[in-house]
Amino acid sequence: MVSAWLQGFGLGGGLIVAIGGQNAHVLRMGLQKQHVTLTVLVCIVGDVLLIAAGAAGMGALIADFPLLTRVARWAGAAFLTWYGIRAWRAAFGSDALNAEAARPALTWQQALLTVAALTWLNPHVYLDTVVLLGSVAAQQSGSARPWFALGAMSASVLWFSGIGFGARLLAPLFASPKAWSVLDMVIGVIMFALAATLVC
Structure with a gap:
């Protein structure tokens, strides 16, 4: 079990x-320091549900519906592209010179919708949690399978809690507007790259 x-x-x-x-x-x-608990919880709950679905055999079911996979891939690419454009606008826009203006506050509803979209509209999440982890879980014995799933869930809880609540330790590095511009540029590149991998 261990x-x-x-x-x-x-x-x-x-x-x-x-x-x-x-x-x-x-x-x-x-x-x-915006809606950190909400953001972390949505990510953890999403991962836990998807890992549980994969361990229960959902990965094989998804593989039988290629149209569903195709729709999810294009929807995810569109969302990631929009998010990347938004990040680059913040990085290169006139507000990028103002540290406070470069960090617009989100309402809790906006924060919830954004993190939910990043969680549920990204086909890579399904491939990693449902398909890949699910296929490895299927190779475990009946009694070991729940423990395997719990291990993967524990990693998710630890990781998202760490980067969400631990990010404040990096706050001194992001005291300048230039640091925020660089972060936005990097995030934009990541989003565009992920979108490209989905459609290519």
Whole structure:
């Protein structure tokens, strides 16, 4: 049981640590100290549900519906492109010279919709959690499978809590407007790259 948990924790952690749209957004919200708890909770709940679905065999079901995968891929690419444009507008816009103006406050509804979209409209999330983790979970024995899933879920809880609530430790580095511009440029590049991988 412990070995299955460790395997799930290691694989889940390895997949989730890669810098992606969701991680970049959580980091940004943590640095801005905006709706951090809400953002982290949405990411964790989303991962837990998707990992549980994968461990229960949902990955094989999704593979049987290529149209669903195609629609999700294009919707995700469109959203990531929009998010990337928004980040670059903040980086190169006139407001980029003002540290406070470069960090517009979001309402909790806007924060919820944004993180939910980054979680549920990104096909990579489904590939990592439902399909990949699900396929490895399926190879576990019946009693070890829940422990494998719990290990992957634990990695998600630890990671999102760490980058969300730990981002404030990086706040001194982002005291200048230039640092925020660089962060927005990097986030924009990440979003455009992810969108390109979805449609190519």
